[in-house]
Amino acid sequence: MNRVPLEGKVLNENARVAAELRERFREHRVLVVNLISSPGSGKTTLLEKTLESFSAAERVSVLTGDLQTENDANRLKRYGFPVKQITTGGTCHLDARMIEKHIADWDLDKLDLLIVENVGNLVCPSSYDLGEAAKIVLLSVTEGEDKPLKYPSIFFKSELMVLTKTDLLPYVPFDAALAIENARRVHAEMEVVRVSCLTGHGMQDWLNWLEQRKHAFLAGLPETVA
Amino acid sequence: MHEMGIANSILDGVAKELRQRPGSRAVKVGVRIGELAGVDPDALSFAFEALTLDTPLAGLVLDVEYRAPRSRCRDCSREFEVRNFELLCPGCGGVNAECISGDEMEFAYLEVEEDEPCAAGRKSSE
Ligand SMILES: Nc1nc2c(ncn2[C@@H]2O[C@H](COP(=O)(O)OP(=O)(O)OP(=O)(O)O)[C@@H](O)[C@H]2O)c(=O)[nH]1
Ligand SMILES: [Mg+2]
Ligand SMILES: [Zn+2]
Numbered sequence: 417m418n419r420v421p422l423e424g425k426v427l428n429e430n431a432r433v434a435a436e437l438r439e440r441f442r443e444h445r446v447l448v449v450n451l452i453s454s455p456g457s458g459k460t461t462l463l464e465k466t467l468e469s470f471s472a473a474e475r476v477s478v479l480t481g482d483l484q485t486e487n488d489a490n491r492l493k494r495y496g497f498p499v500k501q502i503t504t505g506g507t508c509h510l511d512a513r514m515i516e517k518h519i520a521d522w523d524l525d526k527l528d529l530l531i532v533e534n535v536g537n538l539v540c541p542s543s544y545d546l547g548e549a550a551k552i553v554l555l556s557v558t559e560g561e562d563k564p565l566k567y568p569s570i571f572f573k574s575e576l577m578v579l580t581k582t583d584l585l586p587y588v589p590f591d592a593a594l595a596i597e598n599a600r601r602v603h604a605e606m607e608v609v610r611v612s613c614l615t616g617h618g619m620q621d622w623l624n625w626l627e628q629r630k631h632a633f634l635a636g637l638p639e640t641v642a
Numbered sequence: 643m644h645e646m647g648i649a650n651s652i653l654d655g656v657a658k659e660l661r662q663r664p665g666s667r668a669v670k671v672g673v674r675i676g677e678l679a680g681v682d683p684d685a686l687s688f689a690f691e692a693l694t695l696d697t698p699l700a701g702l703v704l705d706v707e708y709r710a711p712r713s714r715c716r717d718c719s720r721e722f723e724v725r726n727f728e729l730l731c732p733g734c735g736g737v738n739a740e741c742i743s744g745d746e747m748e749f750a751y752l753e754v755e756e757d758e759p760c761a762a763g764r765k766s767s768e
Contacts, residue, residue, distance in 0.1 A: 569680030
């Protein structure tokens with residue numbers, strides 16, 4: 417018997433494609449964010465409100481992933497920005513290849529922001545790098561404040577936690593402060609915004625976060641050579 | 643069940659290594675997976691068995707080393723293993739620590755057995 421060392425990441429093929437994508441996004445100066453949550457936490461609703469708030473001049477596009485149906489894309493297309501549905505046909509997460517394939521005919525120079533809505537699932541999407549600059553996790557107030565500890569992986573990897581459906585706080589026993597504390601146990605630097613898409617409360621905080629993240633992303637790029 | 647995809651990638655890694663070692667048979671493959679990688683151990687074993695069944699790799703053992711996350715104390719710089727996300731620093735007793743690892747998913751080793759030495763192999767060793 418002979419034991420030989422093996423090196424590299426298990427998902428090295430995905431990592432390779434994701435690294436290529438990340439390089440392309442940097443080159444074309446497109447901020448890419450990857451929205452992840454359980455099914456129904458409010459990803460598409462947050463995107464609807466976000467697109468609604470943008471002026472027509474905003475250079476934004478959306479990729480939305482689901483197991484089945486084009487429903488989410490149809491909801492999002494109403495706002496006039498480029499939107500594509502990625503139907504995974506059973507796969508519980510998006511991977512870097514799917515992103516590569518679906519942006520193939522988009523001119524990245526015409527974009528400043530690409531928002532990816534991942535398949536509703538709090539576990540699997542966290543393992544697949546899509547070449548994004550930031551992962552964002554959504555947690556709705558009806559899910560329980562223990563979720564960051566039960567599903568630590570996605571909280572560990574996300575820069576921002578969006579606490580959604582805060583309009584329901586009066587009706588559910590949900591300790592927002594504890595949820596945030598739990599998230600920060602897993603990820604000390606976690607940023608948090610609280611949003612209700614129903615009342616619009618906190619929407620501006622979310623939009624500000626996006627705007628600041630865009631600036632931070634551009635500031636982190638090497639100066640373009642004239 | 644993204645463990646199917648992960649098991650598949652592990653098998654790809656094994657196949658790739660075996661191509662470099664003609665005449666060898668894989669017996670056991672070792673991987674290191676952090677508890678923050680979002681991988682379910684049972685689901686992974688199940689997927690791995692299902693994928694190898696009735697293939698030339700049937701019987702290949704998957705050895706997973708699950709690793710607890712590690713934190714670093716921001717007050718005294720001590721690094722320590724985290725259990726249940728208790729961030730209490732064993733060095734200074736502070737609670738100002740940050741997780742620094744735990745989401746890894748890497749290959750570790752492959753155990754191979756030489757097949758019955760073939761004619762070509764014997765010749766070259768003479
Ligand atoms: N009360 C309340 N309901 C909300 C809010 N945001 C979303 N919802 C409701 O939550 C449900 C699910 O919202 P979606 O936006 O479809 O959730 P999703 O995360 O995109 O779901 P999947 O894509 O299927 O994973 C819908 O019925 C929404 O109307 C909110 O801020 N407050
Ligand atoms: Mg949706
Ligand atoms: Zn300390």
